[in-house]
Amino acid sequence: MTLGQNQELFSKDLTHLLNFIHNNGYDVRIGEAERTKEQQEIYIKSGKTKTLDSLHLKRCAIDLHIFFNGSWIQSKSELQFIGDYWEQLSKNNKWGGNFKNFIGTPHFERRLE
Numbered sequence: 001m002t003l004g005q006n007q008e009l010f011s012k013d014l015t016h017l018l019n020f021i022h023n024n025g026y027d028v029r030i031g032e033a034e035r036t037k038e039q040q041e042i043y044i045k046s047g048k049t050k051t052l053d054s055l056h057l058k059r060c061a062i063d064l065h066i067f068f069n070g071s072w073i074q075s076k077s078e079l080q081f082i083g084d085y086w087e088q089l090s091k092n093n094k095w096g097g098n099f100k101n102f103i104g105t106p107h108f109e110r111r112l113e
């Protein structure tokens with residue numbers, strides 16, 4: 001599968017995810033999607049990430065800031081059902097809230113096939 005085909009499947013699943021979040025009464029403020037290598041290096045230096053291999057560099061990841069009644073929800077426990085929904089859409093979908101080393105609840109990505 002080409003990178004472009006992976007990107008297209010990612011955006012299709014993202015449609016389902018955004019609908020799911022909205023249908024549950026939450027609001028979304030879009031965060032970062034595409035990221036340059038230069039930006040990634042800045043994040044490594046500042047401790048915001050630990051890898052140069054982020055799927056943001058391949059436009060197969062997005063950060064979503066999820067709100068409920070105007071409050072930004074960041075805890076893993078409150079967002080778990082949304083992460084679970086994302087991961088059941090495809091075996092390639094991973095939610096940052098489930099990462100072992102570096103938890104990032106706004107982060108949703110699709111691993112490349």
Ligand SMILES: [Zn+2]
Binds near residue numbers: 107108
């Ligand atoms: Zn991210």
